[in-house]
Amino acid sequence: MNIVATLKQIPNVTDELELNAAGTDLDHDALQYVLNEFDEQALEEAVLAKEAAGGTVTVMGVDTTGELDAALHTALAKGADRAIKITGDFPRGTASHVQARLLADAIQGLSPDIVFAGVQAADDRDGQLGPMLAAHLGLPYVGVVTGVSVKDGQAIVHKEYAGGVMAEFSVALPMVVGVQAAHQPPRYAPVSKIRQIAKTAKIDEVAGNADGQGAGSTVRRMFKPQSAGHAEIWEGSPDEVAEKIAALMDDRGLLKRP
Amino acid sequence: MAVGLDKVKPEAITEDQHLVVDGMDISGHWNRMFAQRVIFDYDVDKLEQVAALPGGESLAWCYGCGKCTAVCPVDIVGDYSPRKIHRKTQMGIDLFTSPDLWLCTTCRNCLRVCPKEVDMIQIMPAVREQAVLQGNVPAELQKAFEDTAKNGNPLGQPQRKRADWAKTAGVPVPILKDLKRPVDILWYVGSYPSYHPRGMDAARAAARIFNALGIDFGILGVEEKDDGDSQRLAGEKGLFEMLAEYNIATFGKYAFGRMVVTGPHEFNAFKNEYPKYGADFKVAHYTRFLVEHLDRLRPLLKKPINLKVTFHDPCYLGRHNGEYDAPRELLRAIPGIELVEMGRCRENGYCCGGGGGGMWLDSFTKEHTRMRLSERRVREAVEYGADVLAVCCPFEVSRFEDAAKSTGNDKLLVRDILELLDESMRP
Numbered sequence: 001m002n003i004v005a006t007l008k009q010i011p012n013v014t015d016e017l018e019l020n021a022a023g024t025d026l027d028h029d030a031l032q033y034v035l036n037e038f039d040e041q042a043l044e045e046a047v048l049a050k051e052a053a054g055g056t057v058t059v060m061g062v063d064t065t066g067e068l069d070a071a072l073h074t075a076l077a078k079g080a081d082r083a084i085k086i087t088g089d090f091p092r093g094t095a096s097h098v099q100a101r102l103l104a105d106a107i108q109g110l111s112p113d114i115v116f117a118g119v120q121a122a123d124d125r126d127g128q129l130g131p132m133l134a135a136h137l138g139l140p141y142v143g144v145v146t147g148v149s150v151k152d153g154q155a156i157v158h159k160e161y162a163g164g165v166m167a168e169f170s171v172a173l174p175m176v177v178g179v180q181a182a183h184q185p186p187r188y189a190p191v192s193k194i195r196q197i198a199k200t201a202k203i204d205e206v207a208g209n210a211d212g213q214g215a216g217s218t219v220r221r222m223f224k225p226q227s228a229g230h231a232e233i234w235e236g237s238p239d240e241v242a243e244k245i246a247a248l249m250d251d252r253g254l255l256k257r258p
Numbered sequence: 259m260a261v262g263l264d265k266v267k268p269e270a271i272t273e274d275q276h277l278v279v280d281g282m283d284i285s286g287h288w289n290r291m292f293a294q295r296v297i298f299d300y301d302v303d304k305l306e307q308v309a310a311l312p313g314g315e316s317l318a319w320c321y322g323c324g325k326c327t328a329v330c331p332v333d334i335v336g337d338y339s340p341r342k343i344h345r346k347t348q349m350g351i352d353l354f355t356s357p358d359l360w361l362c363t364t365c366r367n368c369l370r371v372c373p374k375e376v377d378m379i380q381i382m383p384a385v386r387e388q389a390v391l392q393g394n395v396p397a398e399l400q401k402a403f404e405d406t407a408k409n410g411n412p413l414g415q416p417q418r419k420r421a422d423w424a425k426t427a428g429v430p431v432p433i434l435k436d437l438k439r440p441v442d443i444l445w446y447v448g449s450y451p452s453y454h455p456r457g458m459d460a461a462r463a464a465a466r467i468f469n470a471l472g473i474d475f476g477i478l479g480v481e482e483k484d485d486g487d488s489q490r491l492a493g494e495k496g497l498f499e500m501l502a503e504y505n506i507a508t509f510g511k512y513a514f515g516r517m518v519v520t521g522p523h524e525f526n527a528f529k530n531e532y533p534k535y536g537a538d539f540k541v542a543h544y545t546r547f548l549v550e551h552l553d554r555l556r557p558l559l560k561k562p563i564n565l566k567v568t569f570h571d572p573c574y575l576g577r578h579n580g581e582y583d584a585p586r587e588l589l590r591a592i593p594g595i596e597l598v599e600m601g602r603c604r605e606n607g608y609c610c611g612g613g614g615g616g617m618w619l620d621s622f623t624k625e626h627t628r629m630r631l632s633e634r635r636v637r638e639a640v641e642y643g644a645d646v647l648a649v650c651c652p653f654e655v656s657r658f659e660d661a662a663k664s665t666g667n668d669k670l671l672v673r674d675i676l677e678l679l680d681e682s683m684r685p
Contacts, residue, residue, distance in 0.1 A: 014409070014416040034408075188400050190390045191407055192496030 001055030001150060004112040005046035006103050006133070007075065008096075009033040009065050010123045017224075024219050026123070028092035033065045035074070038118025044182035045148055046116040047079040053150045058110060060084035062102050062208060064094045073198045077189035083201065086208040095215035096121065096129040102208040103129075104136030112174055114155060119143050119178035125217055130178035142169055143178030158183075305347045307354070313384035319374040320344035326368035326376070331609040332361050335634050336627035340368045340378050354389050357626050360396055364491045364614030365573040370605060379491070382614060386493025395493070402618035403494050406501070410483035411449040412618060421479035423451070423458040429469040433479035440513035443468075443475040443547075446528070448521045449484045450652035456659065457652045463680035464520060464544060470558055470683060471551050475518070481508050487527035492615025502527075502535045509539060517541040520676075521652045522575035523613070529579065543575055545584035545650050545675065552591060559682040562594030565671075567678070568644035569597065570635060570658070571607030572651035585650050588675050592682045600642050608635050612653035632661035636670055646671045648678060 011017065011031040018027040046057045059075040061068050063085050072083035086102050107115060115137070120127035127143075134141035146166075147158040150173070157169045160180055234241050249255050276283070309318040320341060327339035338361050347353050362382045369377050389395065395403070405414035424431035434441065445468070450457035468475050483501055490498035509517070517539055519525045528541040548555060567589060575581045582604045589597050602608040611631030616623060624630055636658055639647040647658055647670055658672040 014418070016418050187393065188395070188404050190393075190403070190494055190496060191500050192387060192494060193391050195496040195499065 001050070001053050001113045002111065003046050003050055003055055003057045003114055003116070004107055004110060005039070005043045005057060005059050005075070005080065005116045006107075006118075006129075007039045007043065007059055007061035007068070007071055008036045008099060008118070008121055008129070009061070009068060009071060010036045010121050013122050019222055019224075024222055025093060026222070031092075033067060033092065035071045036118050036121040038120055038179060040118075040186045041182045042116040042118045042177075042179035043075055043078060043080070044184065044186040045145075045177070045179050046114075047187075048182060048184060049114065049116075049148060049150055050079065055113070056081040058082040058084060058112075060086065060103065060106055060206075062086045062088075062090050062094060062099045064090050064092050064099075069198070069203060070194075072203055073194050073201060074189050076197050076201050077193045078187055083203045085203050085205050087205050088208040088210075090208065090210075093123065096124045096126070097132060097216040098210045098213050100129050100132035100136065101210045101213040104133050105208065106206050107133070107137060114148070114150065114173055115139070115176045116148075116179055117176065119145070119180045125219075128216070130176055134176035137174075137176065139174050139176050140171055141176045141178065142171060144180045145177050146179075146181045147183035148177055300348060301350045302348060304350050304352050305344075308347060308381065308385055311384040311388065313377075313380035316374070316376045317344055317347065317381050320376045321374055323373060325371040325373070329367040329371055329606065331363065331365055331367065331611075331631050331634075332627065334608075335629050335631060336361065338362075338626075340372070340376055344376070353385055354392070355394055357622075359385060359389060360399070360615070360619055360622055361626060362614055363573070363609050363611055363616040363631070365609035366577040367573075367606065367609070370577060383491050383493060383495065386491075386615075387495050388493075390493040396619055396622040398621055399492055399615055399618045402615075403489060403492075403497060406484055406486065406489055406494075407497055410501075411453060412484060412489070413449060413453045415453040417483075418480055420452050420482055421447075421477065423453075423461050424465065424477070424479075427462040427465040429466050431465045432476045434476040434512045434514075435479065435481060437476050440515075441474050441476040442515045443473055444509065444512060444514035444517045445475045445477050446485075446517055446519045446524055447477055447482060448519065448524050448652055450656075451520045452482070454652070454656055456655045460652065460655065460674035460676045461520065463674070463676040466680050467548070467555070467676065467683070471554055473551075476512075476514070478508060478512075483508075485524045485527040487523050487531055488613065488615055488617060490531070491613070492618070498531075499535070502532055502537075506532060506535060506537045509537070514539070518544055518547045520544055522572040522579070522650070523653070526574045526578050543579075543581060543584070543650070545575070545588055546581060548679070549584045549587050552587065555679070556591050559592050559679065561682045561684060563592055563678060563682055564594040565645040566596045566598055566643055567646040567648050568600050568639050568642055569603070569648045570600075570610065570639075570654060571604055572649070572654065573607065573609050573613050575650065576604060576607055585648075585675055588679065589648055592678055595678070598642050598644060600638050600644075602638065608638065610635060610649075610651070610654045610657050612651075612657050617653050617657075630657075630661060630664075632657040633665050636661045636665055636667055636672075640667050640670055644670065646673055646678070648673055648675055650675045 012034045018030040020027045050057050057080040059080040068085055086106055117130040130143055131141050142157045144160050145157055146160050149156045153173050155171045159167045234244050308314040324341050327333050327341050330339040333339040353359055362378055364379050402412040406412045410417050447461055451461035486498035486501035525543040609631055655672055662670045
């Protein structure tokens, strides 16, 4: 089976986020970039699919940081077989619409049976990378997926809905999957192994062209969250506070009287 | 056979499998003393696999004397020692997948007594590295590896908060990036003093002591990352190398006379391991550094601490690097302190269980031993009547405090020497 997993680097959100001078975007050069955690899940699900059904996993991404090699080496250490880097003048923070176009062009010639992408990314405004990829490739798409099993040209896909509702789809391959979580936690790739692979692995480079592809939306203003209200602390004995809580719940229509 | 003064020629000696003399059967393998004793009744492949690894060779040198078993801190709370590892491996038990692989704390007491220099400090990382590459790692240790790789510290705390402890030190803690000038001392704080609540207490105490002594120092702040040495000893050599390369490059950005470290593991890393990767600077553990300033420190130690104190030698300060006196000199300088030694001290000091990755294998080790090493140690401190168990390794404060609680010895205080000095300096 021909499996593809797409990777995207995003700002490390555990760092202090800096805005650019115009207040329209992050100050990308001041930030550290890491692999999108949903893509880590997608990669894990791709490797699990390979282990269950056989085949090869190709990982690919748009090199927006000049540091994509490290992420690709990590993916190879986790069990991917081939790595492709899309190069060109694509700066940090390149919009997901542009990345989807570039990825689709690179995937097209691979004739994959199944493509795994992270369902969203922290720097993604619309969470549309997966659906756009599917649209460009003319393939069916299921998102918010928490597990895939492949058999006889079909994928059984578990999708998560709000409110804890789960659904199981049967989809004819090829298809694109937007992964919410792999059915096992992502494995750890020892740095020892990554460094071994980095010395010998070959990364295929593909020149990307996304002329005319827009971002789908523009950001007019970006700002840090402003606190709207403040919590009120109720003083008093437990009984008094319980009275107040009950009164408030009654006031908001949350109590059902017999 | 008549034997005169002449030697019996070898060809004249005959062996009888069954010999009866005067009605008594004296047959047996009497001739074995002249021949190689049969010791390889088992498949020795597993032993050879270990001995074939760079660093693993010396396991095959063991001749089974058992001196290590007598001093192994793990054997005291469990069933484990280098000799036992050798014997089990000789008998075909696979060390690469055995729980035994993760019990060694690399405390170095076995190597101290071993007549054959069987070196578990080399063997364990070599075998563990293979297990790590195969993905056979206890989950809690793997988490520490992941956290270190992602965040630069094994506690999984954000890098940007690395210097937050300094805000509540009450004294200036200059950060080299802002200072923009050479300093006498680059103080490498370390991960646990930077993030662990009890480690931060020691870091703040150190900052106050350095300020009181007028030391010209600076820290790396958010540029500092874990030294990685314990991760190396736990089998993640690549992670160690990645951190060593980063740290050496970071140190190289600044001009400093000497480095002072809070922890013995960092001291060992920078003194003995980093030079292999091109590092070239002088480093001192804080205990030796402060002893150098004892003439000026002593007059500041005004408040008596009237307690019976015992000192736990950190393996990586004592046995690994030969420093036993500096911590004791500091403790003796504090007025009021009565210093008592535990039975296992100095060269034969017990291990807290935190070295060689043990810091991140607490639950795993607990499953394979009768009690934690730290629990055995606090019991010993109590047996010697100590009010305070003094330490100078950032791994130990939390380990021993937890152990004091879990063994019902809550009364035993666990204090870093920095905290005791700082307390004695306060009015």
